[in-house]
Structure formats: C-alpha cells, structure tokens
Amino acid sequence: MSKPMTKTQLVAALAEEMGADKKSAGVALDAITGIITKEVAAGGAVTLPGVGKIYCRERPARMVRNPATGEQMSKEADKVVKMTIAKALKDSVNE
Structure with missing residues (x-):
C-alpha cells in the first residue's frame, strides 16, 4: 500500500487537472x-458526485471500557463524521 x-x-x-x-x-x-x-458541522450532508456522501451522525450515550484498566465507564452522547462511498468509486477500484 x-x-x-x-x-x-x-x-x-488539482492545478494540473484544472x-x-x-x-x-x-x-x-x-x-x-x-x-x-460548515455543512456537516451544522448537521447537514454533502454529496461529492462520483466520490461519496459525507454526513454527521449522532451516537447515543453508552458504556465503554478503559483499555488500560478494564474499568467500565459511561460515555456521553456525541457526534461522528461518516462517509458513504459512491458505487462508481467502488467499481473503479475493483476493476
């Protein structure tokens, strides 16, 4: 890789392509x-044609484990940025 x-x-x-x-x-x-x-931080989504869709997803409060001590602790709800890859990009990679 x-x-x-x-x-x-x-x-x-990009300069060469443009x-x-x-x-x-x-x-x-x-x-x-x-x-x-700006768009994703505001809770929206952006689609990049041929690449994918970038969006924000909320995760609920949950119990997590501290890997160093093994102690269970609660983690507050938070947001995470996700990306769904477009089929065209997946297909071009697998050719």
Whole structure:
C-alpha cells in the first residue's frame, strides 16, 4: 500500500487537472473543504458526485471500557463524521 496523497500533492494534481496555477488550486481546495466542514458541522450532508456522501451522525450515550484498566465507564452522547462511498468509486477500484 502506498502513502496517502499529501495536501501539497493534491493541490499540484488539482492545478494540473484544472490547467491553473497551484495558488488558485489551493484556494479552490480550501474553499471546498470549508464548505463541507460548515455543512456537516451544522448537521447537514454533502454529496461529492462520483466520490461519496459525507454526513454527521449522532451516537447515543453508552458504556465503554478503559483499555488500560478494564474499568467500565459511561460515555456521553456525541457526534461522528461518516462517509458513504459512491458505487462508481467502488467499481473503479475493483476493476
């Protein structure tokens, strides 16, 4: 398995794909990231066509175990960000 693409590499690839400079690509990537963050933090969802859907899910209060001590303790309800991968992406990976 190879290393994940870094933000610098992603900006460079985006700039090349857009036919623009790296600064414009970086601004575009930051804008998209900001929009997704705001929408998901507000409880909404964002669908990236061909990639998947990013959404926030609430988890109920529950009992958890401290792995160091084995002690049972209660954990308050919280939210977690989830992503459902699009079928097109799954299919392209499995070809």
